[in-house]
Amino acid sequence: MDTQPRPSSPGQKPVTEIPAVTIRFVGDSGDGMQLTGLEFTRATAIAGNDLQTFPDYPAEIRAPAGTLPGVSGFQIHFSSEPVFTPGDQPDVLVVMNPAALKTNLKDLVPGGTLIINTGAFIETNLQKAGYKTNPLTDGSLASYKLHEVDITKLTELALKDSGLNAKEVGRAKNMFALGMMLWMYGRPTEPTMRYLKEKFSTKPDILAGNERALRAGYNYGETAELFGVTYQVKRAAITPGTYRNVTGNEATAWGILAATKLSGLNGFLGSYPITPASDILHELSKHKNFGFTTFQAEDEIAAMCAAVGAAFGGTLAFTTSSGPGIALKQEAIGLALMTELPVVIINVQRGGPSTGLPTKTEQADLLQAIYGRNGEAPVPVIAASSPSDCFEATIEAARIAVRYMTPVFLLTDGYIANGQEPWLIPDVKALKPIDVKFRTDPNNFFVYQRHQDTLARDWVKPGTPGLEHRIGGLEKDKLTGGVSYDPDNHDTMVRLRAEKVARIAQDIPPTQVHGGAEGDVLVVGWGGTHGAIYTAVTQLRAKGKAVSSVHLRHLNPLPPDLGTILKRFKTVVVPELNLGQLQKILRSTYLVDAKSINKVQGKPFKVSELVSRIGEFC
C-alpha cells in the first residue's frame, strides 16, 4: 500500500513513531475544511489506521467570512490501536485564520502542535476575530509547538501562471494545507488526486490548480526547515476484509436500501429537508435504480403520512427527520400504531428544544420517541451506536416493524450521522432476509386477528380480492377492526398494543457486558456515546477499577436480561447527552438507584471527562 510519491529524496528527516494522534483542521466555512478533513481521512484509512472523525460546522451556510460564527472544523483521530472516538482534544491544530484560532485554541492539548496560515493573520481578520494584538507576535502561543506557514502566499506562488483567478487560487489553499499534512504523517496523495480528477473532470484548469497546490504543500513539508520530523502511525491490527469509510447518514441510507432488498418489497421514503438528516434523503435519491421511491413532501407531517400511505399499500416505508420534525410527525405515528402498519421513523437527533442547535449533537429525544404521543401509544425504539452501526440498526428497525406490524423508531444523532469511520463492508449474501407474508386468503379473515407469537395482525395489500376492509384511527374492534366504542374492547386493545411491543423483547439477543460480569460500577449507555464510554471504561479497567459497561441498542422494550445484569453491580451509572432520560427509565423500570452523568453542550462526551466522572463512582 505504501506507494505514495516521494517527489524528492525520501527519508531526509527522522521519522518518529507514535501510537495515535488527533488532528483538527479549522478555518472559515469558505476555506474548505470539511473537504480537507475528508481527504486526509481517506488517505489515513487507506494507510491502514483505525480512525474516527467528527466534523463541526456552523448552522449558517456562509456566516460572514472571517467571523467567529463562520468557523468550520474537522477532527480526525487515528491510531495503530482500535479507535472508538474522534479524540478528546486535538494534538495538532491546523489553523487557517484568526477566528479559527480564537475558537479552537482552548481545545488543543497543552504544548500541542499549531500549524498556522500566517497569511490570514492580517489586521481586518484579527479584528473580526476580536484579537487586540496579533497572537503570532504577542507571545501568547509560546507554550505550543508553533509552525508558521504563509499558506496563502505559498499557494499563490505555486499557482502563478496557472491561469486561475485570485478567487480560485484562494480556494486552493486548503489543498496546500492538506498536502503538507499528508507529508507530515506519511500519507499517500493518490486518493486525493483521484478524487480531484473526478470532481473537476470538466474543469481542467481548476483540477490542475488543485493538484499543483496539493503537491506544493507536500513538497513544502519535505523541503522546508520548518518541520523537524515526520510521524508514523503504524497500521492497526484490524480484522481482515474489505473496508471503506462511511458516515452514519450514508450507512443509514444504505441500510434502508438493504432492508428493502432483504424484504423483497418496494421501498418508499417520505422526507422533508432538515439538518442533520437531509443527507439520507440525498443519498437515497441518487439510487433510484434500486426501484426505491423518495418523496420530498410539503412538510414533516406529510412526509410521515405519505410513509403511512405507502405502508398501507404494502410497501416498506421510511421517514427521516430530526427532533422538531419528529414532533410534527407524532400524530401520524399514532395513526400507524393504531392501524398497525410498519413504518421506520429515523430521528437524527440534534440539540433541542425547539429549533435548538441544528448542527450540534444531543440525545434528548429518547423520551419523545418512547412517550411523545397522545394516549397509550407504545412504539419500539432502537438506537445506533456508531456511524457504521447505522447500517445494521436500520435493518433491525425494519425487521421489527414488519414482523410486529408497528411503527419503529431508530435514533441516531448528529455526531454519528456526520462522523466517519472505517467499516468492514458486510457480505451482502450473508444478510438475513426480512420475512414478509401478505395475506391473500379471504376465508375467515378478520382484520385485527393476531398471530400468537408476535400479536401482529396480517398485512393485506389493497388490490387483493375478497379482503376489502377499512381501517382508521378510531379504536378498533379487537377482532374485526371495525370501529368500537365498547369500554372493555378499548381496555383490551390498549393492553394488546402494549403487550405486542413488549413481546419484541423475545427477539433481543443476550446483552453483552464489556468487562467483568459483576463489580462495583456498571456504566449503561445508548446511542452515539458508545465509543467514548467503551474507551473510558477500558481505561478505568486498565487502572484496576471494577467497572463494566453495557450499551443498549433496544430501548423499548429493554433487553429481558438487563434487570439481572444491573443487580450484579453496586452502582449503575448512566452517561447521556441529556438530563437523564435513560436514567429515568432504568429507575422506574428496575427500581434501581441509577446515577446520571449529563452533558448538554451540543458536543459528544470526551473520554477524559467520562474517565474522571465515572471514576468518582469507583
Add this chain to the structure above:
Amino acid sequence: MTTTAKLTKKDFQSDADPRWCPGCGDYSILAQVQTVLPELGIPREKFVFVSGIGCSSRFPYYMNTYGFHTIHGRAPAIATGLKMSRPDLSVWMVTGDGDALSIGGNHFIHLMRRNVDLKVLLFNNRIYGLTKGQYSPTSELGKKTKSTPAGSIDAPFNPLHVALGANASFVARSIDVEPKHLQQTLARAAAHKGTAFVEIMQNCNVFNDGAWEHITEKSVKDTAQVRLEHGKPLLFAKGTKGIRLNGFTPEVVTLGENGVTEKDILVHDEKAAPSLSMLISELMAPHFPTPIGVFRAIERPVHHELDQAQLAAAQEKKGPGDLHKLLHSGDTWTVS
C-alpha cells in the same frame, strides 16, 4: 380471482350502517358514488377510499372497498404515498371544507400542484358538523356559530379558487341533491388522469340547514345556477339569460334585449387558460348564477408516472440496484 363479474351498486355497500344525521346530504353522495363505481370497469378490490376527519370522512366505512379513515387534514398526504407506491390502485379521497381547507390546507394545495392521480371529493357544507357547529373556512363573513356568536370575521375561501390557484388539472362542482348531475360529474372525474377535484355543495341539516338552498331550491335553481358544458354558451334561466364578458368583467344579459344574441354569450372552454375558469368560478349569488359542472379539465404530467419514469430511467442507465456494488463503490481497501 379478481371481481370480473358485472358489479352492481350493492357490491359497493359495506355492512356498516351509515351514521350520518337523518337528512344529511352525505347519504345522497354515498348513493351516487355507489352508483357510478360499478360502471367504471375497475375491479372492486382496486378501489381505495382515503379520508381525513369530519362527518364526510366517515365515508370509507360505508364503501365495501379498501378504505383508510386517517387523521385530520392529512388524507392528501396519505393518499399521495399510497398512489406513488401503488399506481395500480384507483384512489379516491373524501374530505370536507374544514378538513381540506383549514387543517389540511397545505397538503391540499400540494396535492393539486403535483397532479397526483386521485379523485378528490370535497363535501362543502360551510360548517364544522362533527364538532357540533363551528364556522369553517367556507362559512360566509358574519356567520354566527357557537365559536362566532358575533359573526365570523374571517373571509371565506372559494374552494375552486384554491384548486385552480394550485393548478389542479380537473376542477368541478356539483350538488348533493342533484343525483344525475353528481353522477355525471363523478364519472368525468373518474375518467380524468391526474388530480380530479370535485366540490360537492352539501347540506348540513343540523348545524347549517339551508347552506345552499339559495342555489339548490327548485323554485330558484333555474336562475340561481348556470350549467357549464364544454363548448357551450353560459346560458341559464331556461336559455333566456346568459353571461357576457365586458372586458374582464362578467355581466348577466338577457337574450333579445338590447340586441343581445347567443353569439355574445361567453362560451365555456374547459381547456382554456386557468384565468377563464377562475373568472367563471368567481360568479356567485346573489349577483350571478352559481356555475355547476366541470370548470377545467386539462392534461398535464401525472405525478406517479413521472416518478415511475425516473425509476425506470435510472434502472436503464445504471442497471438494477446492486447492493454489493453500492457498498463497494468509491474508495475501499483490503486488509489481509
